[in-house]
Amino acid sequence: MDIYQEIASNVEQGYSEKTKKAVERALAEGCPPNDILHRGLITGMNAVAQRFKSGQMFLPEVLAVAGAMKAGMTFVKPLLAGTKHSSFGKVVIGTVRGDMHDIGKNLVAIMLEGAGFEVIDLGTDVRADKFVEAVERERPAIVGMSALLTTTMLHMKGVIEALEQKNLRGDVKIIVGGAPISNNFANEIKADGYARDAGSAADLVRSLLNTDHHGTPL
């Protein structure tokens, strides 16, 4: 097993300390940070995303994996800052107004970060003007909205309209998700995509940005 496989395997098993040590060793041996990120950390996280999507893994295990990924990233991130490898793209994410539920949204954030995207998490109960402000400030490629309630999902449309009014709609792709959301609903409110679970969210973002698992344009 080479060092990249070792890192990937440690991430996959949620071993934070072992991941950290393997990344440190890889850097000491002169491995390029970008290879450590792609061939090690992201490869491990992608395997987890697939297993989660197919129901072979559960949320607590994914959270342990995310911890291992973060532990590895603490060394790699500063070395990639400002390079073209620092992120595959920026995603602004939040649960819409009136809705305090955050599990699904947090899980999507974990999966996206694990897949190499930079995530700006606006939290829960996020009003349309806060989404607009975040788009103006962060200039993301993607805006992700979550809702668990049939009453609050209707606010997603308000966010899209607010972005249209500010002429920002064309700058971003909008994705939606949450228990009561469907593909039909996403089409109705003119979102660009719908993901039924967190594992699919990373695939959806990649497909909307037309990149592969390593952020390379297709």
Added chain:
Amino acid sequence: MTSKERMLTAFRRKKADRVPVCPDISVMVPAKRTGRPFYELFLDGKEHTGWTSETYTKAYVDTVKYFGMDGWYVYGGLKEIRPPGSPEFIETIVPVPDGRLVKRVCRTSAGELKEAEMFFGDEPSWRDEKPIKNLHEDFKRMKYLLGHDSWKWEKAFRDKDRIGDYGVYSPVVAVFQDWWFNNRHGGFEQCFMDFHEEGKFMEGVHEFWMDWSLAYVRALVEARPDEVMFGGSSASLSISSPDLFRRFELPFLRRASKICRDAGVISHLHVCGRSWELVQIVADETDIDVMEPMEEPPGGNVDIAEAKRRVGGKLCIKGNINTFDFMLNATPDQVEAKCKKLIDDAGSDGGFILSTGDQCGRDTPHANLFKMVEVAETYGRY
């Protein structure tokens, strides 16, 4: 048969006069029917033992009567008898633009615990702040709040007559992950981090909780409810894992369901969302009598016909129509077809309660709920 008799017969996996019908309308539908803001219903200022409020429980029973369904009253419990001067939460209700914010403070000899709960106008409440923030320090305070041992409760339920023959009276005991999630600040992520990184400490927390919960289960069965329900939403595999279920829930469920079985009281486990992987464990390794809501996809992953084949000889099954899409958007004709199929799949020989896969949303068309009742009364007749 009365609704109570019908539900109890199904719980015992026998045929009643017809398939009982009990869609889960635990909060949203009755609250909306009143036309009053949710916070007004839940913060009525009257004493009530159990969660929700006296005003809300009356709204629930009214709604059961309105639809003609078989009731499932999960709002009661026993009042705890505490030594004089025991610490307790003192609450202040603050009007805010979206509803009412309830701030609670408990002063113990080990320090203060604080929590805050937001009550909205058109949806259930949400706890913004939970008492256990610093794990070790606040849990010490929590033990002062709950008492260290010698717990006592009143001998009788104060509200059992409220549902009467319109359904079953079913006090709820939260399973460990539900209890921890309700008390631990920081959401599920924090709870899972506790289990992962503070394993030894959490074993101690679990042991304390189990002593307290089993004492409560013993008190409940002595007061003779129609059944005891173990509330396990947070043990759902949509959130948690089979490993955590085995580690934290199974030891409790084994002992609690045996206490019920030995006392001749029915026990009932609620696990919404994804639960298929738990169904066989519950049937094989506990004395639980009823499991629900066996939620179908996309919210859950249970095939009710397969569940009936595998565990129908051990568990009464209640379920399992999707609420957040089907019950909201289907036509009454589609509801009729779905209910008939469920009765064919799981109800032909008793031990089945026609229900939903979790709580119906507030905007569920009444016609769909009436249709469920109609199908049970006609097609579901034994």
